[in-house]
Amino acid sequence: xxxxxxxxxxxxxxxxxxxxxxxxxxxxxxxxxxxxxxxxxxxxxxxxxxxxxxxxxxxxxxxxxxxxxxxxxxxxxxxxxxxxxxxxxxxxxxxxxxxxxxxxxxxxxxxxxxxxxxxxxxxxxxxxxxxxxxxxxxxxxxxxxxxxxxxxxxxxxxxxxxxxxxxxxxxxxxxxxxxxxxxxxxxxxxxxxxxxxxxxxxxxxxxxxxxxxxxxxxxxxxxxxxxxxxxxxxxxxxxxxxxxxxxxxxxxxxxxxxxxxxxxxxxxxxxxxxxxxxxxxxxxxxxxxxxxxxxxxxxxxxxxxxxxxxxxxxxxxxxxxxxxxxxxxxx
Ligand SMILES: Cc1cc2nc3c(=O)[nH]c(=O)nc-3n(C[C@H](O)[C@H](O)[C@H](O)COP(=O)(O)OP(=O)(O)OC[C@H]3O[C@@H](n4cnc5c(N)ncnc54)[C@H](O)[C@@H]3O)c2cc1C
Ligand code: SF4
Numbered sequence: 001x002x003x004x005x006x007x008x009x010x011x012x013x014x015x016x017x018x019x020x021x022x023x024x025x026x027x028x029x030x031x032x033x034x035x036x037x038x039x040x041x042x043x044x045x046x047x048x049x050x051x052x053x054x055x056x057x058x059x060x061x062x063x064x065x066x067x068x069x070x071x072x073x074x075x076x077x078x079x080x081x082x083x084x085x086x087x088x089x090x091x092x093x094x095x096x097x098x099x100x101x102x103x104x105x106x107x108x109x110x111x112x113x114x115x116x117x118x119x120x121x122x123x124x125x126x127x128x129x130x131x132x133x134x135x136x137x138x139x140x141x142x143x144x145x146x147x148x149x150x151x152x153x154x155x156x157x158x159x160x161x162x163x164x165x166x167x168x169x170x171x172x173x174x175x176x177x178x179x180x181x182x183x184x185x186x187x188x189x190x191x192x193x194x195x196x197x198x199x200x201x202x203x204x205x206x207x208x209x210x211x212x213x214x215x216x217x218x219x220x221x222x223x224x225x226x227x228x229x230x231x232x233x234x235x236x237x238x239x240x241x242x243x244x245x246x247x248x249x250x251x252x253x254x255x256x257x258x259x260x261x262x263x264x265x266x267x268x269x270x271x272x273x274x275x276x277x278x279x280x281x282x283x284x285x286x287x288x289x290x291x292x293x294x295x296x297x298x299x300x301x302x303x304x305x306x307x308x309x310x311x312x313x314x315x316x317x318x319x320x321x322x323x324x325x326x327x328x329x330x331x
Contacts, residue, residue: 001038001039001041002038002041002044004038004044004045004046004047004048005046005047005048006047006048006050007047007048007049007050008050008052008053009049009050009051009053009054010053011054012054012179012211012213015027015049015051015054015211016179016180016181016209016211018047018049019049019208019209019211020181020209022046022047022049023208024044024045024046024047025045025046025047025048025049026043026045026047026048026049027048027049027050027051027211028048028049028050028051028052029051029052029071029072029107029108029110029111030052030074030106030107030108030111031106032099032103032106032107032111033107033111033114033115033116034048034111037116037123040123040125041125042116042122042123042125042132051072051211052072052108054072056070056071056072056073056110056213056214057070057072057073057074057077058070058073059073059077059078059081059083059084062216062217064216064218064219065218065219066216066217066218066219066220066221067083067084067087067088067216067217068177068214068215068216068217069084069109069214069215069216069217070109070213070214071108071109071110071211071212071213071214071215072108072109072110073108073109074104074105074106074107074108074109075095075098075099075103075104075105075107075108075109075112075165076101076104076105078091078095078109079091079092079095079096079104086223087217087221087223088168088172088217088221088223089221089223089226090168090171090172090221090222090226090227090228090245090246090247091165091168091169091172091217091221093168093226093227093228094164094165094167094168094228094230094243094245095164095165095168097164097228097230097240097243098112098163098164098165099237100236100237109165109215110211110212110215112163112165112166113163113165113166113169113176113192113193113204113212113215114203114204114206114212115162115163116131116162116203117131117159117160117161117162117203117267118147118160118162118239119131119140119147119148119159119160120140120144120147121138121139121140121143122159127139130156130157130196130200130201131157131159131196131200131201131203132201134199134200134201138155138156138157138158138200140157140158140159140303141155141158141303144305145158145303145304145305145306146305146306147160147239147241147264147306148160148303148305148306149265149266149267149306150265150266150297150300150301150302150303150306150309150310150313151262151265151266151270151297151299151300151301152195152196152266152267152268152270153196153266153267153301153303154195154196154197154198154200155198156196156197156198156199156200157196157200157267158196158303159196159200159267160263160264160265160266160267161193161203161263161266161267161268161269162239162240162264163263163269164228164230164240164243164263166189166193166263166268166269167228167240167243167244167245167261167262167263167269168228168245168261169189169215169217169269170189170190170245170261170268170269170271171222171245171246171247171259171260171261171269171271172189172217172218172220172221172222172247172259173188173189173190173218173220173259174189174215174216174217174218175187175188175189175215175216175218176188176189176192176206176212176214176215176216177212177213177214177215177216178206178210178211178212178213179210179211179213180207180209180210180211181209184213186216187205187206189215189269190269190271191205192204192205192206192268193205193267193268193269194267194268195266195267195268196267203267221247222247222248222249222259224250225246225247225248225249225250225324225325225326226245226246226247226248226324227244227245227246227320227323227324228243228244228245228246228320229243229244229246229316229319229320229323230243230263231243231264231312231316239264240263240264241264241309241312242262242263242264242265242309242312242313242316243262243263243264243316244260244261244262244263244313244316244317244319244320245259245260245261245262245263245269245320246258246259246260246320246321246323246324247259247324248321248324248325250284250325253283253284253285253325253327254281254282254283254284255279255280255281255282255283255284256280257276257280258276258279258280258292258321259271259276260272260275260276260292260296260317260320260321262296262313262317264309265300265309265313270296272295272296274295275292275295275296278291278292278295279292284321284322284325284327284330285330286318286330289317289318289321289322290314290318292317292321293313293314293315293317293318294314296313296314296317297310297313297314297317300313
């Protein structure tokens with residue numbers, strides 16, 4: 001690891017000031033991703049600003065009748081919060097499907113959405129990677145790409161975003177509150193992460209000198225009908241090959257509202273509101289669900305080793321909706 005300086009921010013103002021004056025500086029929260037990346041020289045900050053002690057670790061009500069998750073509340077504090085358990089069980093399922101108990105005790109809500117891709121080549125500084133070194137090329141496109149994206153890819157990058165929590169937040173229509181030198185702004189979760197285009201090095205739309213202070217959940221939590229289905233190589237401690245977050249409103253077997261977000265398939269949680277709209281008024285049956293799955297995967301492209309993900313994702317969508325609707329006996 002390279003040498004770097006460290007400071008502990010006493011308040012938001014000093015944290016922002018230090019970040020502005022230290023271009024190569026990085027905030028550190030739980031450190032479970034940043035430190036790993038520093039150890040393999042992917043991240044080489046000159047200065048590390050510890051934000052762990054800033055007062056953004058509460059879970060409180062918000063003006064929209066929903067809940068505000070402090071950016072520095074841990075994943076465990078969030079998943080085991082009674083209000084989250086009662087009102088947003090989809091979020092609980094997604095968080096508990098990720099990492100391990102030890103990591104969730106340390107990892108924070110803000111850091112979770114900002115964790116970087118698990119693309120093997122991104123971690124290997126001996127290989128070309130546009131995300132790590134813009135303009136160097138992408139080793140994954142013609143390399144071993146079993147875990148890579150099938151939707152929204154570009155010639156410059158086919159990496160996926162690895163967060164489970166982010167997939168549920170996308171389905172729930174969360175918003176991200178950030179503060180920077182120019183004040184506060186709110187970013188809808190669906191616009192927070194980016195597709196790679198020709199700027200693969202940018203994972204999201206947070207400015208380098210901004211800090212996430214909270215993630216807001218709207219009042220509606222789809223508490224009755226929901227699921228997070230995560231398909232992976234091992235039953236625990238593994239990232240998603242494909243995951244599906246589903247929230248439904250049902251009247252009998254008729255869909256009144258649907259939210260579907262996919263993980264493990266794109267550079268960001270993948271959601272197409274027009275596909276969700278097409279399910280409204282329809283019955284939960286295999287034909288309607290297969291049509292929705294095909295529409296969500298329209299335009300999917302495999303890169304060889306990951307071709308299997310296209311069919312896997314379609315089947316996972318159908319199964320997840322049935323699971324959320326408590327109608328698994330239809331499979
Ligand atoms: C072995 C292992 C297995 C894992 N498995 C999974 C899994 O299955 N599913 C899953 O979703 N995740 C998984 N993770 C990832 C883990 O969830 C993330 O590392 C964690 O959520 C990151 O949070 P953190 O607070 O530790 O972030 P840090 O490492 O502290 O920070 C990550 C990045 O975010 C920036 N940052 C942090 N907080 C803020 C803020 N408030 N404002 C602005 N910038 C900020 C930092 O500068 C850094 O760039 C795994 C991790 C490991 C090590
Ligand atoms: S897929 Fe993206 S992260 Fe992986 S090697 Fe290519 S450019 Fe780098």
